[in-house]
Amino acid sequence: MKKPIIRLGVAFMLAVAAAGAAASGAETPIERWPSDRAKSLGSLQNGARIFVNYCMGCHSANLVRWNRLQQIGLSDAQIKEFLIFGNQKVGDPMRIAMTPAEAKRWFGKTPPDLSVITRARTSFEYPGTDYIYTLLRGYYRDNGTATGWNNIAYPSIGMPHTLWERQGAREATLVQTHGHKDPKTGHESFVQVTSVYDAQGNVTRTETELKGPATEGFSYSFKPADAQQARQFDSDVADLVAFLSFITDPSSASRRSIGVWVLLFLALFTVIAWRLNAIYWKDIK
């Protein structure tokens, strides 16, 4: 419930999100991003392609230069030919044409720059990569919202589901359990609300009173029309998250490999310093 509130700026939206989070009663379960994707150049390149084609309509990555993508195995010529639209140079930042002011006028809020997004979305509870992996796979059709889309990880999200064609139609089932305490008797009762959103966004709600004690909670499940396509989509999102995670901290791979040598050197140095120390202190009685 923290995450949505961070993203919504103005007080009005804050209130909406708080209400949404309160309605959900508990935190959305965050799924694990398959982190082995970060090690595969193919995945990173696929992620870059999806990022440029689907995300960069609205989101920039201004802190990243195009030629940084050499690190994921692309040559300048490939970057120019396959990834850069328009007249940007490979040494330019990954800019977009839309200005922040225009974006604000059109969408009400400027879509954030995604250069450091997986770090910025990390919390003590889960890594930002898991959050974005859950978010991008958490869309469902909901006729009750302005965009026609809603999201299990971010209720009433402003961003539409740009990847919907890749994901394909699916039905969502959201199960919310909340407790209600009678102020007079102090008796606590639990109600389970099951909302089924069909592929067109029409909702069917059923409420069942739970017998006996229960805990507040939220769970969800999706039923895709085409399971094969849905699996491919999950894999693409995992690649996209790998790419976002790469641009967040491009030095991380070399950092780790240099780190091993630094620690080995220091270990050797420690042994020498330890023996030197022992030689000197031998005299002290």
Place this chain on the structure above:
Amino acid sequence: MAEYKTPYTGIAGWFDQRMPTAMAEYRKHLSEYYAPKNFNIWYIFGGLAITVLAIQIVTGIFLVMNYKPDAALAFASVEYIMRDVPGGWFIRYMHSTGASFFFIVVYLHMFRGLMYGSYRTPRELVWIFGCLIFLCLMGEAFFGYLLPWGQMSYWGAQVIVNLFGAIPLIGPDLSIWIRGDYVIGDATLNRFFSFHVIAIPLVLIGLIAAHVLALHDVGSNNPDGVEIKKKLDPSGRPLDGIPFHPYYTVHDIFWLAIFLMVFFFVVFFAPEMGGYFLEWNNFIPADPLQTPPHIAPVWYFTPFYSILRATTEQFMYVLALGTIGMSALLVLTVRNSLVRGAVAVGTLVLLLGYFTLDPKFWGVVLMGLSVLIFIPLPWLDQSPVKSMRYRPGWHFWLMIVWVVAFVVLGYFGTQPPSPAGQYTSMLGTVIYFAFFALMPWWSRMGTFKPVPDRVTFHPH
């Protein structure tokens, strides 16, 4: 004037002939500085603090070469350093990791002082300079934390500067004067940059020089709290002292190597340290229109921040009780009637203040006091012996209770406000202050063990 004949040969001789001060200082501070031979692991942290200072200064010099102290450019310039400056990520992670390690080693260094009574006569000035260094370090960390211009930088600075607004009468104007604007802005960033890179470091280096010079004049304490200068050999050297160089230089180099392994493990493998060294929210650029739901200072400030948060309207009653108890204790134990009168009047004024002024103001006062209370420690501690080794066992455990309170306060300072955290922080605050306020009484109580004439030392 007779020509000075140097006893040195080679390069040392060349220097000594031309600048005898150089070799004299070398002797005074290194080769003929006699340090007790029974130092244990707690004595490595002063040297480590100097090392971290050196790391911070050198990496800081390189960071300033590419950093832009401008509200519109600062955030991107830090990421530019991390991405496009060759080796920039290494420099920046060393600096951010160094900030946290500075506090780790300084807290351990201070704990050592507390444990072995290193602040007692004749080392009061060493201790006071040390406390001032700690204050400077806090200032340095606070000003530096604004520079990356992330959300936590911005809102952390906003919260802390707003605290000055709680001071009666001058508060609101004072906080505007500090910021140079009605909110944290470009003017604030520029002045904080100036404080961080030049003003505070200058004072800091001066204080460190004073700290070390004062220490080398009176000599180091040791785990036994024995004055080694009381037992000299025929040539006037302390019997239990050994030259700092080479014995403690090789010793400190060994521990430095181990320290560097820990330090560089963090730099290379966990520079964010799970969100404690680099806070996740600080990777979102500062936005004056968007307050983060949970603003927490970096971990090293959180014990003091918890004390601030614990001071609510409810806590004022606890504070009033504590003040009354304290003044009753003073009136009953101090004979001087002038002091008694002053205590009574002071108590009345305080009680009046507790329930007329905003509790937030008292929170600020307590937070300030929680840092400054270290300064009078040499006079609060009335124990007949210095070291915990020869004090009653429960003195040690009392100190551990205080340390636990400090850590627990620190933990709850990182967490969002909660009722459990609130009451625990109140209890922690009471323990924190009671430990110091009652020290003049409890530190004399109990059975003390006999202090040996000479230090206890087992050859390695």
